[in-house]
Amino acid sequence: MPGDKPRAIEKARTLGADAVILDLEDAVAPEHKAAARENVQEALRSPWPVPVLVRVNGVGTPWEHEDREAALLAGVDGLVLPKVEDAQTVTELHLRVPLWAMIETPLGVLAAPRIAAAPGVAGLIAGANDLARALRTRPDPERGPLLHALSAVVLAARAYGRVPLDAVYNDVRDPGGFARECAQGRALGFAGKTVIHPGQVGAANAAYGVSEEDAREASALLAAWDEARAQGRSVATFRGALIETMHALEARETLAAWTPADGRGAP
Numbered sequence: 002m003p004g005d006k007p008r009a010i011e012k013a014r015t016l017g018a019d020a021v022i023l024d025l026e027d028a029v030a031p032e033h034k035a036a037a038r039e040n041v042q043e044a045l046r047s048p049w050p051v052p053v054l055v056r057v058n059g060v061g062t063p064w065e066h067e068d069r070e071a072a073l074l075a076g077v078d079g080l081v082l083p084k085v086e087d088a089q090t091v092t093e094l095h096l097r098v099p100l101w102a103m104i105e106t107p108l109g110v111l112a113a114p115r116i117a118a119a120p121g122v123a124g125l126i127a128g129a130n131d132l133a134r135a136l137r138t139r140p141d142p143e144r145g146p147l148l149h150a151l152s153a154v155v156l157a158a159r160a161y162g163r164v165p166l167d168a169v170y171n172d173v174r175d176p177g178g179f180a181r182e183c184a185q186g187r188a189l190g191f192a193g194k195t196v197i198h199p200g201q202v203g204a205a206n207a208a209y210g211v212s213e214e215d216a217r218e219a220s221a222l223l224a225a226w227d228e229a230r231a232q233g234r235s236v237a238t239f240r241g242a243l244i245e246t247m248h249a250l251e252a253r254e255t256l257a258a259w260t261p262a263d264g265r266g267a268p
Contacts, residue, residue, distance in 0.1 A: 003028035004037030004055075010044045016202045019193065020052045025068050026059070026083050034064050038071045045075035054101060056081035060090055073098065079123060084131065088115040091122055099123035101166075105131035110150045113157035124164035126195060127154045130171070142178060144185065155190040167191040173198040183208035211259035219252035219259075226252070 002013045004025045013021045023044065029037045041055055055077045057068035072080060077098060085091060085102040086109045094100070100121045104113050105128025117125055129147055138146035151167070158165035167186035170179045179201055183194055187208055194205045222239050226249040229237030236245050 004041045005029050005033040007040050007044075010040060012199065014049060016199050017206065018051060018196070018202050019206075020054060020078075021049065022054045022056050022081055022195070024056045025064070026056050034058070038064075038068060042071055042075045045072075045077060052078035054079040054081050056083060056103075059083045069094075069096070081126065084128070085109055085112075085116055087112050088119040091116060091119040094121075096121065101126055103128045104150075104154050105129070106135050107132070107150075110153050113153055114160060117157040117161040117163045122161075122163055124166060124192075125154050125158045126166045127151055127168040127191075129168035132168075142181075144182070148189075151186075151189055151191075159190060164192050165190065167194040169195050169197045170201065171197075173200060176200070176204060180204050180208065211255055213261075215255055216259040216261070219255040222252045223249060223256075 002009045002021060002023055004010070004023050005028075010023060013023075023041045025034065025037050025041065045053060055068070055072040057072060057080055058064040059082065069080065073096065079099040079101055080096065081101045081103060082091065082094075083103045084105055086106055091100055091102060101124050102109075102116050102119075102122055103126045104110055104116070109116070110132070113125060116122065127150075129144070129151070132150055133147060136146065136150075141147075144151065155165045157163075167182075167189075170182050172178060183205055186194055191209075193209050194201075196202055196205055222244060225237050225239040226244060229235075236243050238244070239248075
């Protein structure tokens, strides 16, 4: 949410997102930076139902120090750092809140493993708009020219136990395209998607969440696995395919992430 839009910030409390990013960077014009900073501080004075992150202006900009100081003093849950291109940028900050590094330049992609390994980093966020511009790619609804870079972000994040988040989808009037890109991002291994419009939240939650069908399938697989283990077998057959410990662990993770609509346990 742009930091210079107080009404939008208040609305963000009710949208059902897993976290909210209050933006002081690209979404805020230079002449509105100071007001946006004050709005963000005011918003953080009252409790939020979800974690709140602040995207600050980058290192070397006139606003970087004031942004970070304001966010930290207000008790932010994490900082989003734009256009991170090396691990030193992260390690030299010595901040006491989780850091989310945006990977949105060619250098950032190449340095993604070192950035992900840096202390204090909670996750990597793909920035496809700036990356596409830097790479001089042509528009492609399938993101073909960016797939290597997107996978590199996922690989680096997963290698070091960080959370990879997919980039925003620009056309807020195209819910079908957004849903397809969410499905693609999940297939690539992203853990979630950043969104820029309230209407995108529900589709992102559906794409990256655990459905009733997912939960039933995981529960059935675990039942087959537990029966096999009770019989002393190290592998089992489920729906015609061999399963082993890895599949059982994945099923347990699925059920752990599932929120049943009726509040009951596993199906």
